[in-house]
Amino acid sequence: MKKLEVEKIIVEKDQYTAIMQEEIDKELAKTLQAGGRMLVDSDGLAFVYILEDESSFYYVAFSQATWPQLHEVLSQSASLTLRLNNDITIELVSIVEELSFLTENIEGNSNYGEEMEKAVQEFFN
Incomplete structure (x- = not known):
């Protein structure tokens, strides 16, 4: 399992694209698939999207800095792509x-921790 950090989400021509702090190797990027599921990192105050290949999972973390754009994606039911490197993106x-x-x-729901619950209410309500 490898954790990948999203630095920012940009909007280009009505398309939302998440930009990571570091690029993924091109050969690895070709093997990654969207997992179609998310988790919560309550300690890190982040939402985590799962990518996978044949043998591993990769956690793509969306910290609070990206939540305003995530809220836009949610409220507009927009698609979001992740730029793995200069040549490869994945929806x-x-x-x-x-x-x-x-x-x-x-x-x-206090199971997520008071800080996470409060932060989510601030951004997503």
């Missing part, structure tokens, strides 16, 4: 459904 399938489920589930 993060089911991100709207997953993010919607998580934000609704976190609201009023």
Whole structure:
């Protein structure tokens, strides 16, 4: 399992693209697939999208700095792609459904921790 950090989300021609702090090797990038599911990192105050290849999982972390754009993606039911490197992007399938489920589930749910619950309510309500 490798954790990848999203630095920012940009909008170009009505297309949202997540830019990571570091690029993925081109050969590895060719093997990655969208997992179609998300988790919550309550300690790191982040949403985590899962990528996978034949043998591993890769966690793509969306920290609070990216939440305003994630909120736009959610409210517009827009697609979001992830730039793996200069040549390869991947669509993060089911991100709207997953993010919607998580934000609704976190609201009023202390299992995610008070800090995470408060942060999600601030950005997504």
